[in-house]
Amino acid sequence: MSHHDHNDDYHVRPHISSTKQNLAVLFGLFILTGLTVGAYRIHLGDANLAVAVIIATVKASLVCYYFMHLKYEKAFNTLFFLGSLLFLLIFLGYTANDTEYRADVDPDWGARVDRRRGDPAAGTGAAFLEGEFSPIPTLQEGESGE
Amino acid sequence: MATDAHHGPEFLAHHFDRPVQQFDAAKLGMWTFLAQEILFFSGIFVAYLLFRSWYPEAWSLGSRLLDWRMGTINTFVLLISSFTAAQAVATAQRGERNKTTVYLAITLICAGIFMVVKYFEYSHKFHVGLLPGSLFNPTEEGWAEIAAAAANSHGMESAPAGTYANHVRSYIGLYFMATGLHGIHVLIGMGVITWVMIRNIKGEFTSEFWTPVDLVALYWHLVDLIWIYLFPFMYLID
Structure with a gap:
């Protein structure tokens, strides 16, 4: 079970993120924001959207994994959340398959x-x-x- | 352990056996809500990507009607607020009540700054008539902005003004729907954070019970997540 911090079945025993770790994540998010603006400023043309999506997804993953504690979350909750992303992709994929x-x-x-x-x-x-x-x-x- | 002869601690609702059970139920409920939020915004994102693939030139133009510097400032502001929200949770879990209040207050201030920047962006769009749907009615200044953006864009450098008006209107419409829906989420977040902060000041939360701080932070991170995509999608189109 991924929720190893619950070492009894009565009290809530959370993982507590350190200030140092949160600051490191924030710093990483700043760097990636600079990167995405930089990628825009050098005019990548057709790669613009793909690069923006990749950088945004790395940023979103950092927020989910550390700030939202998905790293320490119960697997079922994580599955639930990521499941919604799967349905977003199905929505997009099937619609694009028609219109494109x-x-x-x-x-x-x-x-x-x-x-x-x-x-x-x-x-x-x-x-x-x-x-x-x-x-x-x-x-x-x-x-x-x- | 139990402060009451019948039941557990004060914060434990009577329909739960144990704090951990109450906590897990709350977390599952919140993640379900966040999954719903993703689906709620998915219509906007699917519309965005399809329209962008249909009218790449209008999207290239439309993006130049926005100021990427404003978007960048707001991105940094929201990232800082996500950090302070995460810190509010960590300090609440340690029972550091005053620090939690401070972190929640900074989160609120960042949200306020975000909305002020958004206000300046919106009020200019209102001023020059760059509005969604049937309200799209650019003033002379608005048309001049569109022409300047077109000259700077990819695919519409030499197009006569009338030919791209409809597609620019689509872009402006989506811009207002996406950032407006996101802005409403920011405002709701500010309301809920204020409520949780007041409860924290009143001393309702301890190192044993801090679930509302945790949940409001999760909501706030989702608002940040949506913006992480909206920012390059709207402001940074080549």
């Missing part, structure tokens, strides 16, 4: 959809809906129908 691929050619209909609205894309949709085109994939060179 809307511009691709639908292999069954050969039509493009507007990735922002989900409507038939401009220039192909109207004629297609009026039945002037048969629903057979008409791929351009270099496109994949998969």
